[in-house]
Amino acid sequence: MTSNHIMSLKAVGMRFGSFQALSDLSFDIDAGEVLGVAGPNGAGKSTLLNVCTGGLCPTSGSVLLDGQDITALPRHSRCSRGIAMTFQIPTVISSLTVAENLLVGRSFGGSHRHDFDAIVEIAGLGDVLGADAGTVDLLTRKAIMLGAALATGPRIVFMDEPLGGLNADEIKRFVRMIDRCRQAFGVTVVMVEHKTRALAEIADRILIINFGKFVCLDRPSVVLNDDHVVEIYLGKKHDA
């Protein structure tokens, strides 16, 4: 039996002490899609990304990669199996050059490698490869983090609010970058994002969660016009 699902969550729950941050989440991620994830602050979006990428081990349920149970694997083992993540606050190594930051990414990951020059071109870093990573602007820091994630050779990249802090022009450029990643390397992208207009443009489907629970998962046009979604989320001045 063949399946188009690169990753599946089965009844995933995450409890911090007595607080249930995620409850009974089940859904599949299609290979090659851009899946947007949205929901109010505190809904559990970052927790969900961490459960998928190995930053956290869920307290119930399971996470499958290509049908294989990876629930107990830590982040580095998942990285070598082709799972990468970028963080909400851009993390670069300021004491290294831009090129060296990408090479650090390359030193992790598995046997699969995406072409280094193609990564540099997609991330738009060709002119700043020799610059100290600590001296570049926010968009470039984000591009470095994405480039370093791509350098690990992922099949699926999880991004936590990649557009935060960017202006309208920078958002367009970063969205284009994400799109080119998918076209050049065929990577699957899962992105948590508050900016629903940009999300609607790039995402094939959008998952909405609230209070750690599944609300809906469908095409952007369906999700963003759903009365319940509008009520819990879009009515609350989150759009940009």
Ligand SMILES: Nc1ncnc2c1ncn2[C@@H]1O[C@H](COP(=O)(O)OP(=O)(O)O)[C@@H](O)[C@H]1O
């Ligand atoms: N390590 C943790 N320990 C305790 N509570 C946590 C931890 N991480 C997240 N939470 C709680 O879980 C909920 C979901 O957090 P988070 O996943 O960061 O939400 P979002 O990214 O949707 O804003 C929040 O109430 C947060 O306080």
Ligand SMILES: [Mg+2]
């Ligand atoms: Mg978050």
